[in-house]
Amino acid sequence: MDRSTIARGLLAAVLLTGLAHAQKKPPPLDRTLVKGVTALAEDWWKARPANRFLEWDASARAKLEERARALGMLPEGAREQMVELLWAAAKKHSPKPALAKGKLTFETPYGEAWCTVASGPKNAPLLVGLHGGGEGQGSADEARSNWERKSCIGLYPQGIRLVHDTWNTVHGERFVLSLIETAKLHLEVDPERVVVAGFSMGGSGSWFFAGRHADLFAGAAPFSGVLMAAPKSQVADKAAVRAIQHGLLPNVRNLAMAYAIGLVDENCMPGTYLYVADRLAELARGDPGGYARIRFQSYPGLAHAFPPGEPKAALDYLLAETRDTFPETVVWEYVSAPAPEREPSDLVTRLGKPCFYWLGCKDPLDNQTIRATRRGNEIALETRGTARGASGITLFLHAGMIDPTQDVVVRSGEQELYRAKPQPDVWTVLETLDARVDRAMVFDRRIEL
Template sequence: MFSGSLCVALVSALVSSQEVPDSKEQEALVTQYLAVDNHSREGHAQGLKVLESLAAVPFPGKRDLKRWDSFFAKYKKTLPQLPEKAGEYTDLDGGRGRYFLAGQLRRPSALFVGLHGGGVDSGDASSSRRMYADALTARGWLGIFPEVLEKTECGWTDSGTEEWVMSLIDRAIDTFEIDPDRVFLGGHSMGGYGSWVIGADHADRFAALLPSAGAPSFLENRSRGTINVQKGVVPNLRNTPMCVFQSTDDPKVGPKANQAAVRDLEVAKGRWGGFEHFEYWEVSDRGHGLPEGGAEALLAKIEGYSRESSPSYLVWQPRVDWKQQFYWLLWEGGSEVKGTVIAKVDRVRGTVDVRLERTQGKGLCVLLSEELVDMEGEVTVFANGVKVFEGVPQPDFATWVRGRALRDPGRAYSVRIPLQLAD
């Protein structure tokens, strides 16, 4: 095993020399890549340097692929696991990172992540557990109920909570061997806000979303009579099933924000299509509570969905700079929301068309696999109408490693095509 300092030195030497690392050096570099924090921009930057040093490695043949399969199988056994019993736990130093496990813990058929309500100086993960646990058990689903790291008005997207929640999901999938296509996110009140926003940031991770009595942030212009929902939410949800519950007599979270989000969604649907499995469930008599039938009625709305991991039409407004892969789009270096990326694949014609609105797109790449295109046929990629690639896609080792590291076949690709867009 190589020490961290030796790995850093190895990366620097190989990047500068462009030499092909030998098999031991390859394993050391892949080990270093697997150790980076993929929930931070700094971690992604470190990972890119490692991948650069692997770029010269030829794509493995069948024999070497079997060796790498064994390597990744051994690596998976070293990953940190969640407890395998229902109960209350803390995950971080100083008693932070409180969460509950409930529902079906032995061979669960799905994972539901339940986000609690609250706000400034309030919020308790046990409330979400009580709300959903029985209905999850009846379905054979596992429930994980995290608590915000800091109790603020937007606690689910403040102070590293979003990053931590996504890491919990990764570990839950590993620990309980959950199908990555059967991961659901929902929550009530502030948890509804979190379901909208985290669900949009990571729409490529979820089978369906279930916010209730909560909405994305918005700005209201009373003189104009308009409400503007925050950027980076509605467009990203084009391919993600979703049921939103709202009571118009809710004294805590009124209907304005969700109604505005639904209007924005209808506009987005008119522009880009999609949103086929979106349902807005509005009633007038439930206050700040759940609908009649409670969590059982809510879960019944989404239980039949599985994630569509490789849709042919994407719309992406990146909101957080550490979210670098969105389905088959990769934004190396990260991007805060400044515009919109619209990307389409036509498998019959073998074309990929990417267009950018109000953003330059430096570092933007397309990832390809057999699910999207015929990997043995010619593919043409366009960026803003300009041809940037034409030919038979060639898999590369660094991109393959990036995909294997995710431990999610639906997000693993073997071909990376930079769009060569400047600032």
């Protein structure tokens, strides 16, 4: 028996041990703990900002975090019970959406924002359709006509400001993230089957969300758009592209994508999409198993239109996929201020993104990259452009990802950074559930480097 066979056997044994441990039904939570968590959760969701346009009161959040930390450790296997407690409190005590006659509205610093909602069955996939347009143009009705599916709950937002690339702006990003959180909490969607899609400007926007927020989605269908690029985004030939917006491409490693563009499209010229296709192919060649679910086609003679059979074929593919919620390998390239830049008239700033899948970073730097790979209880880190190597990185875990009875070992190159058994705690469950308002992507322990 060769060494590779032995290694694979040992890895399988570790994973099976962790899985068996995770599946063992835990005893009910201590009543005192339940009481404390329930009271904390009620206060948390009452204090939490109603949407992504609003900011936390820093003092109030700090006090709530202190209470969560004081509740201390959790018994092994309590994560699911904790999620049930916190999620019930969130549904009860967070602001209810203003939804009437298929229209969802909420107040923003820019005035009332609204979104058309197509109803679907309970626990249905969520399909977020972004309209096209540009300066002074764009309608949610166009997006609904392209992207409605009876089997899905659909969100079709109307751009707050009809400007070029409205979905990539500071207000466009906050708007779409607010809608997704509302849908997960109040519309009974399946958080493991969220798809973002669009055509033209909506294609540009859905590529932006796919890259910056890949951890939220099962798939993306960014048809006939452009990516922000230098010297400009509207180019017919990929050779004219010198650089593409960082903080997007490497991040779609674990995402399903299906999209296309016409080679004679003059509204959204194909140069950036063709350039990106080459870069993604390069990434896939250097990373076996990564970027494997991306389907892109270019069509000679096609102008600014869907190819025959689309977008039906793309949606058929994407809606059969589920999110890779806890991937073994994560690649996270960070962007602090993606294009377009904030306008002087904008009333909000660009959101930060402190976590991505099971990675967190306290003070991320623009254009830094973190690559993390789990093999059983061993985690290998690679960093580029961070302030202090692996220092400041957080690894979020749960018992289904590791064998909790054994040490977790973290290495960067030949250097061992950590060797211990991370313990489950209340604050990690609350913080990670809150980060995305997502009952599926929740962790109960962390390693802070």
